[in-house]
Amino acid sequence: MCRFVVYKGTSPVELSHLLTRPCHSIINQAFDSRLRVDRRRPMNGDGFGVGWYDSVYDEESHQPCIFTSVTPAWNNANLVRLAAKIKSPLVFGHVRATTTGSLSLDNCHPFVHGRLMFMHNGGIAEFQLIKRALQADLSDVAFNKVQGNTDSEWAFAVFLSKLPDPDAKSFTTAQLRDAMFETIASLNHYAEEIGITEPSLMNFCVTDGETVIATRYVSSKVDEAASLWFSSGTTFHEYGDVGGHYKMSKADKRENIIMIASEPLTFERADWMEIKTNNMVVVTPKMNLLQIPIIDKFYVPPSDPASLTRTIEFAREKGLLVPRSIEIMDEPESE
Numbered sequence: 414m415c416r417f418v419v420y421k422g423t424s425p426v427e428l429s430h431l432l433t434r435p436c437h438s439i440i441n442q443a444f445d446s447r448l449r450v451d452r453r454r455p456m457n458g459d460g461f462g463v464g465w466y467d468s469v470y471d472e473e474s475h476q477p478c479i480f481t482s483v484t485p486a487w488n489n490a491n492l493v494r495l496a497a498k499i500k501s502p503l504v505f506g507h508v509r510a511t512t513t514g515s516l517s518l519d520n521c522h523p524f525v526h527g528r529l530m531f532m533h534n535g536g537i538a539e540f541q542l543i544k545r546a547l548q549a550d551l552s553d554v555a556f557n558k559v560q561g562n563t564d565s566e567w568a569f570a571v572f573l574s575k576l577p578d579p580d581a582k583s584f585t586t587a588q589l590r591d592a593m594f595e596t597i598a599s600l601n602h603y604a605e606e607i608g609i610t611e612p613s614l615m616n617f618c619v620t621d622g623e624t625v626i627a628t629r630y631v632s633s634k635v636d637e638a639a640s641l642w643f644s645s646g647t648t649f650h651e652y653g654d655v656g657g658h659y660k661m662s663k664a665d666k667r668e669n670i671i672m673i674a675s676e677p678l679t680f681e682r683a684d685w686m687e688i689k690t691n692n693m694v695v696v697t698p699k700m701n702l703l704q705i706p707i708i709d710k711f712y713v714p715p716s717d718p719a720s721l722t723r724t725i726e727f728a729r730e731k732g733l734l735v736p737r738s739i740e741i742m743d744e745p746e747s748e
Contacts, residue, residue: 415522415534417507419618419673421625421696425468425500426670430649432463432496432506435678436657461508463492464523464530465501466622475622477505477530481521503622507532519561524569526558527580528621531572533565534675535614535639538632540564543603547571550599554579572596572619586624586697590705593617593626593693597707601632612727614639618673625696627673629688634711634719636727638690644679645671645702660684668700689715690723 420431462481482489507522522532537543547567548556555573559566573579575592597615604613612633619626631638646661647669661670661684672678673694677685688694688704691712695703706712713720 416675417532420504422502422670425502428496428499435659460521462521464505466503476528520563524566531569531619534616537564538611538613539609584621589626623698627694637723637725641688642685643673644685671696
């Protein structure tokens with residue numbers, strides 16, 4: 414299944430430092446996802462997308478630029494050229510493995526509306542059974558925005574319909590946070606109405622260029638969600654004589670950089686923290702990172718021993734879990 418990465422920083426980053434140069438960059442994860450439990454190492458070769466905002470803020474046109482392709486990310490010369498030239502303080506990167514929807518540019522993440530970007534890792538269970546009910550509840554703006562045929566883009570349409578005004582020139586952190594809570598609740602409601610019992614995996618991420626909202630969520634009390642990690646510090650830089658080895662450094666208590674990723678981009682054990690299942694991460698415009706529990710009937714509080722015994726089989730079968738129980742941060746031996 415899919416993989417994504419988010420970068421938000423007080424200074425722009427060259428896209429190559431996220432997408433092409435790290436040994437375990439999201440592009441390398443696309444064909445060699447060695448950190449996930451699924452030892453089949455399935456490929457994310459069904460297209461990719463990169464979205465970013467201008468380094469210089471322009472209130473009149475602060476909309477993201479998107480570059481997508483249906484070619485495998487590791488085999489796209491234009492991506493390599495662009496990544497070496499473009500810098501941005503807020504970047505979304507996504508590599509795709511199809512589950513719902515055809516192989517087309519319209520189905521490549523991230524999806525965009527106005528100043529908003531959205532991407533998804535996971536899957537909405539039995540989506541074809543809830544699609545009609547979901548569409549009937551959408552606003553005209555949200556319904557008409559959908560160009561492709563993925564469950565992910567329709568989930569974005571649900572998100573847009575939860576905003577007071579999806580075409581607004583600015584959004585508060587609370588508006589984006591609440592819309593995400595309501596999106597998950599609505600998707601669960603559609604499934605419950607027709608008796609769908611298979612869990613949905615909803616690792617969503619949305620930004621307006623200022624705030625970032627990300628979720629690690631599964632509609633189950635006993636299963637783990639698809640993996641999601643974050644890293645923060647003052648610099649993210651290459652080190653050593655051999656290229657491709659990166660680490661996050663903390664010179665002080667400031668958070669100049671916050672990264673969120675399906676899989677860690679470095680092999681440094683201390684760089685990454687796991688986001689807990691059924692939690693939301695909010696990165697504010699001032700670079701504060703908050704973890705907020707998504708409290709519904711699938712939430713298990715940390716004080717409950719059951720929170721430590723969620724099973725990995727469902728996410729592992731989907732190829733979506735990076736386990737905490739193996740040596741995930743050890744640098745692989747050279748072959």
